[in-house]
Amino acid sequence: MQAQKPAQRVKARRRGPRLRQDIRVFVRLFPxxxxxxxxxxxxxxxxxxxxxxxxxxxxxxxxxxxxxxxxxxxxxxxxxxxxxxxxxxxxxxxxxxxxxxxxxxxxxxxxxxxxxxxVRQERGPAWQAALAATAHHHILICGMGRVGYRLAQQLLGLGFDVVGINDASSPLVETLLDAGMPVLIGDVRNEGVLCQAGVTRATTVVVCTNHDLVNIEAALRVRDLNPQARIVLRLFEDEIAETLSATFPVAAIISRSALAAVAFAHAALGLEIVETFQLGERQCVLTWLPVKEGSPLVGRRVGAFCDALDVAAVLHRVGNGLPREPESEAVLQAGDALLIFAEEGQLAPLLACGEVAASRRPIAVCGLGHTGYRVVLRLLDLGQPVMALDFEPGRLAQRLIERGVRVTFGDLRQPAVLAAAGVGEAGALVVCSEDDVLNLEVVLRAREVNPGLRTVLRIFEEGLGAQLQQAFGIDAVYSTSAIASPAFLSAVLQFNVAQLVTVDGGDFYLTRLTVKPESALVGSTPAQLTAVEGVTVALHARGDRVTVPPAADVILQGGDELVVLASQPQLRWLSRERRR
Missing domain, CATH: 1.10.287 (Helix Hairpins)
Structure with missing residues (x-):
C-alpha cells in the first residue's frame, strides 16, 4: 500500500476539527x-x-x-x-x-x-481574524517563510492549534490557508496585528522572519503583550544572539544557517547528514555512512566498528533493502549503509572510512548568503581548503576576504567564470543561493567544467530535490528550512520532542525525552527499550555525562535524558510510558 503524503495525512487528521472550527467562526461572523x-x-x-x-x-x-x-x-x-x-x-x-x-x-x-x-476561496482577512480569535493556548508563528511554513506543517501534523502572521501573501501562505490554518497578513511588529493573532492567549511564540532586527523588535513587543509566553527566536548574528540571550528571557535562539552548514559542509566531504540538533552544549548529528567497495569497513562487525569509534548504529541497510535495526554481530558488506548517531566531533574518524576519505582538493562554495557564509566557516573549522564564489560583492563576502578566503565574483552560470575561479581543480561544489533554479543551473554548468566534481545542491522542495538528484546525478540535495525546522519544533515542544526522519520511505521520529521520577520508564534499561520493535535508544545522558551508545544495563532514573529513534506507534507508547 502506498503511504500517504504528509500533507494528505495532515488534512485527513484535521477534517473533523476543521469543521468544528469553521462553525465557531461562522457563529462569530454572523451579524x-x-x-x-x-x-x-x-x-x-x-x-x-x-x-x-x-x-x-x-x-x-x-x-x-x-x-x-x-x-x-x-x-x-x-x-x-x-x-x-x-x-x-x-x-x-x-x-x-x-x-x-x-x-x-x-x-x-x-x-x-x-x-x-x-466557498473556502472567498475567505478573506475578516475570516482569518475571526478564525484566529477562536484559538486559545495556541502556538503563534511570526514569519511564514520557509522555516515558519515547515514548522507550521509539523505542528499541524501533531495536532496543535497554530496561528501565523506574514507580511504578504505567498504560495506557502495559501497552502497553509487551504489546510485550515489562520494566517493574518500584516507586520509582525504591529501590536494590533499581534493582538488579532491572539498573542495574549498564546503559550509559545516563534519569531522567524528573515531579518534579525525585525525578529528582535517583534520579540520585545510579544514580551510586553504576554510576559508568560515562551519565545523562540531566529537570529543569524552570533554576537547579537549571545548578548540577547544574556539579557532577554527567551526559550531558545536558533540560527537556521548554522544548523544547515553542518549538513552542507559534511556532504561536500562525502557524509550524508540526516539530522542535526543540540543536546546541551553538544552538537549531535544523524548521518548515513556508506560501505563502499574496498572500504576498510567491509568484513567488520557492526558492534566492533561502533565500539571503536564510540558511535551508535541506529539503522543498518543491507544492499538495496529496507533499513532494519542493526545486529551487533552483523558483518558489513560492500553496498551496505549504516545510519550513525554521533557527536559532531566524531565525524572526522568517519570521514576516514573507505571512499569518503577527505580530499585535500579545495571545496567551492557558491552563493555567500547566510548559509553559504556559514558553510565556508564550517569547512575552515574542519581544516578544508575552500574557495568562495558569488554573483556580486556583499557584506558576508567581505568578511571572508578579511579572513583570507579566496572569493571570486561573476555570473556563475557561465562556464568560463567557473573555470577562471578554479572550479576545475575543486573536489566538491556546494551551491546554496536562495534561488532553486539558479542553483541547479550553476551545478550543471560546473559539471561541464569538472565532470568528476562532487556536487551538493540547496533546494526548497524536498520532493523535487529527490527527483533532481536522480535525474542529474547530484550527489546530495538539502533544504535548509527542512534541516532547521526540527530545531524550532524541539524548542516549541520542550519535551518528548519528535523530529521526523524519512528513511527510504519509512517515517521515524528522532525523540529526545526526559525520564520523569514517576515514569514507568524508571528502573528499566536501554537494552529493554531497544528490545521493543520499532525503538532504538541512541543516547543516554545523566547530569553532564553523555553516553553514545548507552550502556545496555544502566538503570534509568528520574531526570535521565534519552535520544530514541521510534516509529509513530512506539512514539505514542513512549509518551504514555514517560507520563505514567
Whole structure:
C-alpha cells in the first residue's frame, strides 16, 4: 500500500476539527448585532401596533399580539390586507422606510457569511481574524517563510492549534490557508496585528522572519503583550544572539544557517547528514555512512566498528533493502549503509572510512548568503581548503576576504567564470543561493567544467530535490528550512520532542525525552527499550555525562535524558510510558 503524503495525512487528521472550527467562526461572523436590533425593533413595534390598533380599530375582536406581529411583518413586505384606520398611517409610511434597509443589510451580511463558509476561496482577512480569535493556548508563528511554513506543517501534523502572521501573501501562505490554518497578513511588529493573532492567549511564540532586527523588535513587543509566553527566536548574528540571550528571557535562539552548514559542509566531504540538533552544549548529528567497495569497513562487525569509534548504529541497510535495526554481530558488506548517531566531533574518524576519505582538493562554495557564509566557516573549522564564489560583492563576502578566503565574483552560470575561479581543480561544489533554479543551473554548468566534481545542491522542495538528484546525478540535495525546522519544533515542544526522519520511505521520529521520577520508564534499561520493535535508544545522558551508545544495563532514573529513534506507534507508547 502506498503511504500517504504528509500533507494528505495532515488534512485527513484535521477534517473533523476543521469543521468544528469553521462553525465557531461562522457563529462569530454572523451579524448578531443587526439581528438583535431587528428582532427587538420588530417585537416592540408589534406591541405598539397592537395597542394602537385595539384603540382605533374596527374589528369585532381585539388584535392579539401574534396577529400584531404578523401584521407588522406584512407591512414590511408591503402586503397588508386588513382594513386600517387612517390613524395608523404612520406605521405604513415609517416601517418600510426604516425596516427594509435593515432587512437588506442583514440579508447581505448573512449571504456573505454563508458564502465564505461554503466557498473556502472567498475567505478573506475578516475570516482569518475571526478564525484566529477562536484559538486559545495556541502556538503563534511570526514569519511564514520557509522555516515558519515547515514548522507550521509539523505542528499541524501533531495536532496543535497554530496561528501565523506574514507580511504578504505567498504560495506557502495559501497552502497553509487551504489546510485550515489562520494566517493574518500584516507586520509582525504591529501590536494590533499581534493582538488579532491572539498573542495574549498564546503559550509559545516563534519569531522567524528573515531579518534579525525585525525578529528582535517583534520579540520585545510579544514580551510586553504576554510576559508568560515562551519565545523562540531566529537570529543569524552570533554576537547579537549571545548578548540577547544574556539579557532577554527567551526559550531558545536558533540560527537556521548554522544548523544547515553542518549538513552542507559534511556532504561536500562525502557524509550524508540526516539530522542535526543540540543536546546541551553538544552538537549531535544523524548521518548515513556508506560501505563502499574496498572500504576498510567491509568484513567488520557492526558492534566492533561502533565500539571503536564510540558511535551508535541506529539503522543498518543491507544492499538495496529496507533499513532494519542493526545486529551487533552483523558483518558489513560492500553496498551496505549504516545510519550513525554521533557527536559532531566524531565525524572526522568517519570521514576516514573507505571512499569518503577527505580530499585535500579545495571545496567551492557558491552563493555567500547566510548559509553559504556559514558553510565556508564550517569547512575552515574542519581544516578544508575552500574557495568562495558569488554573483556580486556583499557584506558576508567581505568578511571572508578579511579572513583570507579566496572569493571570486561573476555570473556563475557561465562556464568560463567557473573555470577562471578554479572550479576545475575543486573536489566538491556546494551551491546554496536562495534561488532553486539558479542553483541547479550553476551545478550543471560546473559539471561541464569538472565532470568528476562532487556536487551538493540547496533546494526548497524536498520532493523535487529527490527527483533532481536522480535525474542529474547530484550527489546530495538539502533544504535548509527542512534541516532547521526540527530545531524550532524541539524548542516549541520542550519535551518528548519528535523530529521526523524519512528513511527510504519509512517515517521515524528522532525523540529526545526526559525520564520523569514517576515514569514507568524508571528502573528499566536501554537494552529493554531497544528490545521493543520499532525503538532504538541512541543516547543516554545523566547530569553532564553523555553516553553514545548507552550502556545496555544502566538503570534509568528520574531526570535521565534519552535520544530514541521510534516509529509513530512506539512514539505514542513512549509518551504514555514517560507520563505514567
Amino acid at each position: 448578531w448585532g443587526i439581528a438583535l436590533i431587528m428582532g427587538s425593533g420588530l417585537l416592540v413595534t408589534a406591541w405598539f401596533f397592537q395597542r394602537d390598533f385595539s384603540r382605533v380599530g374596527s374589528l369585532p375582536e381585539p388584535l392579539t399580539y401574534v396577529q400584531a406581529l404578523l401584521s407588522v411583518i406584512k407591512i414590511l413586505q408591503l402586503d397588508y390586507d386588513l382594513p386600517v384606520p387612517s390613524a395608523l398611517d404612520p406605521y405604513f409610511a415609517l416601517l418600510p422606510l426604516i425596516g427594509l434597509p435593515l432587512f437588506l443589510l442583514f440579508g447581505v451580511n448573512v449571504f456573505r457569511v454563508i458564502r465564505v463558509f461554503f
